[in-house]
Amino acid sequence: MRSRQGVVRGRPLSLQIDGRVIEAYEGETLAAAMLAVDARVFRRDTQDRPRGLFCNMGVCSECLVDVTQAGQPTRRLRACVTDVQADMVVSTTRAET
């Protein structure tokens, strides 16, 4: 859910979260884009329990997700401090060892 009133957004773009194509806007963080479509599970712990966004300011690393972009190896990034880019492929399902 996004606020609609009096908000100026960047250009729309789309990316994938766990195989699902979602809409987002330039200038949003990955965490914001995920929460906007109610994708609240960012990763799984060692017992396969879901973990959510916690500090939302780059400190706690609870929101680490795997991000793949064309021509780059998969990187593990903090969703809360990573801006969305078109055609990002995001996975939240990595098994923690």
Add this chain to the structure above:
Amino acid sequence: MRSVDVLVIGGGLVGCATACRLAGAGASVELIEASYLNAGASGANAGSLHFQIERRFLENGDALADQAAQILSLNRLAIDEWRGLEAELGDSLHVHMRGGLMVAQTPQELALLEAKVARETAGGLPSRLIDGEEARAIAPVLSPSIVAASYLESEGHADPKALTLAFAAEAERQGARLSLGARAVAARRVHDGYEITVETGRTRSSIRASKVLIAAGAWSGRMGELFNLHLPIFPVALLMNVTERAPPLIDQLIQHVGRRLSMKQAYAGNILIGGGWPSRMRLDASGRFDPGQQADLIETSLRGNLAVAVDVAPQVAQLNLIRSWTAVTAVTADQLPLVGEVPQAPGVYVAAGGSAFTLGPTFARLLARQILDEPEDRLRLFSPARFSHLNSFMGMAGA
């Protein structure tokens, strides 16, 4: 007024472990801790169990290295001590003794490594010089740039968050009293020992003790002043770093003979990276170093530390750094720990001054024997008597 056989000042590893040994031997013991248990270097270090001669002993010339080699007898005792700790205190300590490698990348570093292994062999420590290929066979994570390593099977790591608390719990079970938030603010000699004034919040109380152990880490010098003593212990602020969890990557403790690095993978999978990179200590209101404040991170230390880590183990570059932290430990004037009775203040003992995660449990065992007047010669090298000249005009007059 409370009265005990031994008052321990400091609720870190050495204080809690010594309290545990003393209480176990039947002494009445109270431990006072100004903050909370494990608050200082005991809980903030990176948990290395390093029994090879430390790099810091090698970078200041042969004389100091020769002297430091004498610590090997204690390192050998510490290996046995660590092998028995989980059986005694429980397996939550995550003691992991699967070997340690101190690596070299240049011909100069290789020469340093050869001299170090020769000193260790002479000192009875079974370290072994191996080439880069063998080092990579033991630890595949190592970079092709590693030309040699010294390998010691018994090295490894353990959990600094768990060890002190395990000793504290055992000390309490043995009857020791642990007083937290209790700060020693004054001391005077009485006929059969010392009377210590303790501040707990706004309350002041007194404890009479036949003997006192100062095990206050970076604060030990200040605590010495309460007894009119100079204890040459200097606070030192360091940097530690930890990555996100990774699949099993590093089974050993990795150190570097020529650069500042300690690296290991903790039980949860996170890789801990340290090695003695400085942080900036803060000053108190009077402009003196204040070990009680969080030291400031120095960015060049962070970059330097991570650069060595990645140079030694390139795969580490793929991991996210999730935290860096600073903490204050202590070194002595001659780098060797300061452990034993202070001649100018009979009944006042000190145990501080570095390497005290690896050596702390051993200090505690031997020091408790000294405090209880049992014959114990193995701490002679670390006796505060070697700094007696500093205290020629100091100390406590008898009552």
